[in-house]
Amino acid sequence: MISVEEALARILAEIHPLNITHVPLADALGLILAEDVIAEEDIPPFDNSAMDGFALLSKDSRPRNGNPPRLRVTGGIAAGYIANHAVEEGSAMRIMTGAPVPPGADTVIQVELTRSDGPESEWVEILQEVAPGNNIRPAGEDMRTGQTALQRGTEIGPWEIGILATLGRANVPVIQRPRVAILSTGDEIVDVGEQLQPGKIRNSNGYLLEAAVRRAGAEAHRLGVARDSVESLREKLTEAISYDLIVTSGGVSVGDFDYVKDVMQEQGQMNFWRINMRPGKPVAFGRIGDVPLLGLPGNPVSSAVTFELFGLPLIRKLLGHSRLVKPQIDVIVEDDIHERAMRRHYVRANVEWRDGRFVARTTGNQGSHIMTSLLNANALLIVPEGGITFNAGDTAKAMMLNWPEVEI
Numbered sequence: 001m002i003s004v005e006e007a008l009a010r011i012l013a014e015i016h017p018l019n020i021t022h023v024p025l026a027d028a029l030g031l032i033l034a035e036d037v038i039a040e041e042d043i044p045p046f047d048n049s050a051m052d053g054f055a056l057l058s059k060d061s062r063p064r065n066g067n068p069p070r071l072r073v074t075g076g077i078a079a080g081y082i083a084n085h086a087v088e089e090g091s092a093m094r095i096m097t098g099a100p101v102p103p104g105a106d107t108v109i110q111v112e113l114t115r116s117d118g119p120e121s122e123w124v125e126i127l128q129e130v131a132p133g134n135n136i137r138p139a140g141e142d143m144r145t146g147q148t149a150l151q152r153g154t155e156i157g158p159w160e161i162g163i164l165a166t167l168g169r170a171n172v173p174v175i176q177r178p179r180v181a182i183l184s185t186g187d188e189i190v191d192v193g194e195q196l197q198p199g200k201i202r203n204s205n206g207y208l209l210e211a212a213v214r215r216a217g218a219e220a221h222r223l224g225v226a227r228d229s230v231e232s233l234r235e236k237l238t239e240a241i242s243y244d245l246i247v248t249s250g251g252v253s254v255g256d257f258d259y260v261k262d263v264m265q266e267q268g269q270m271n272f273w274r275i276n277m278r279p280g281k282p283v284a285f286g287r288i289g290d291v292p293l294l295g296l297p298g299n300p301v302s303s304a305v306t307f308e309l310f311g312l313p314l315i316r317k318l319l320g321h322s323r324l325v326k327p328q329i330d331v332i333v334e335d336d337i338h339e340r341a342m343r344r345h346y347v348r349a350n351v352e353w354r355d356g357r358f359v360a361r362t363t364g365n366q367g368s369h370i371m372t373s374l375l376n377a378n379a380l381l382i383v384p385e386g387g388i389t390f391n392a393g394d395t396a397k398a399m400m401l402n403w404p405e406v407e408i
């Protein structure tokens with residue numbers, strides 16, 4: 001049996017980011033930018049007003065004999081239009097936020113600091129002196145032509161999408177989103193909509209893993225259930241080799257019908273089998289043809305936990321991320337963990353910030369078939385291998401499942 005760290009290192013050593021492709025901007029969310037994005041124009045593209053008000057010459061705003069200067073209003077400019085004449089001494093133009101500053105004007109005063117006869121007024125009084133450049137957002141103030149606006153390797157979130165849209169990128173160069181095949185195994189498994197017959201259970205892993213794969217940023221494709229025969233497994237895995245990754249659940253232990261390892265050896269190669277942890281000891285990793293296969297255990301909690309520990313970093317590496325794993329923090333355990341396990345134990349727990357520290361409460365029965373132990377779990381408490389126990393009040397490491405990933 002290998003350690004969790006070695007298993008992860010062996011998986012990541014075999015996995016490389018997928019190829020570059022171009023996707024429509026709206027589909028780029030969560031993907032990694034594959035090339036630097038250089039601004040091809042100034043942003044903003046033209047000097048424009050930051051306020052609704054009047055464009056004028058700053059020197060015309062100086063009080064005259066202690067009175068506010070009165071200027072002629074020669075027209076108006078709405079956002080989206082340009083002025084058809086220049087602002088001259090002694091005059092002003094009405095201007096809206098975002099509208100291009102007309103030639104001649106060197107400043108803008110907001111409407112609240114003026115007095116006029118309403119929207120059609122032919123005059124305006126300037127109630128405060130304004131400096132040149134006031135309320136003018138100069139061209140190129142945000143981004144300059146030739147500037148690297150976004151760097152290759154950046155994860156594209158809503159804000160990056162906004163910047164790409166500003167720069168006119170309708171298509172974005174990204175690392176491909178992995179297509180992941182999800183295969184459940186076992187004669188006992190029926191689909192969720194089917195009637196349960198004696199001895200049968202529903203396919204929770206297929207759906208759980210589909211959701212987890214999607215949340216990790218990949219495309220998930222459930223290929224259904226392989227029956228407990230080498231032929232059925234071969235057939236399903238033949239279908240699966242057009243994908244970027246195959247994730248199976250079940251059939252990796254030592255039972256008479258646990259064929260995943262056999263078929264992996266027959267049609268590819270097995271890199272490792274069995275990790276010194278619980279839940280999830282019998283994890284297997286290797287390839288079918290050239291496609292990586294992560295064989296997770298059938299017990300639902302084992303499958304869920306091992307996906308977080310190995311499936312998530314694997315998919316993130318395919319996606320081109322540099323931060324692959326969930327962070328670990330020190331927490332105070334609030335209840336005893338006295339169950340002695342020789343394997344490293346990942347105990348489902350709820351961690352919260354209370355009175356200036358992180359405290360962890362375990363989620364009850366930790367059997368690998370107890371799906372409800374996953375509910376309210378936002379962390380995995382790490383009980384080191386070798387039969388270590390914890391008393392309430394002790395400090396333990398917790399892997400924070402809902403926090404952003406960090407570098408290893």
Ligand SMILES: Nc1nc2c(c(=O)[nH]1)N[C@H]1C(S)=C(S)[C@@H](COP(=O)(O)OP(=O)(O)OC[C@H]3O[C@@H](n4cnc5c(N)ncnc54)[C@H](O)[C@@H]3O)O[C@H]1N2
Pocket residue numbers: 184185186188189201202203204205206249250251252253254255258279280281282296297298299300302368
């Ligand atoms: N003699 C031994 N038996 C077992 C060992 C062992 O070391 N020696 N390890 C145990 C551990 S630990 C685990 S974990 C399981 C893993 O077994 P498999 O990965 O081969 O999984 P199966 O035997 O196919 O199924 C185990 C369990 O999970 C249920 N299951 C399977 N698929 C699904 C699904 N899609 N949805 C919901 N539930 C599923 C299945 O019915 C079984 O109850 O092996 C132990 N045995």
Ligand code: MOO
Pocket residue numbers: 277278279280281282297299301302368
């Ligand atoms: O590996 Mo098993 O998950 O301990 O039940």
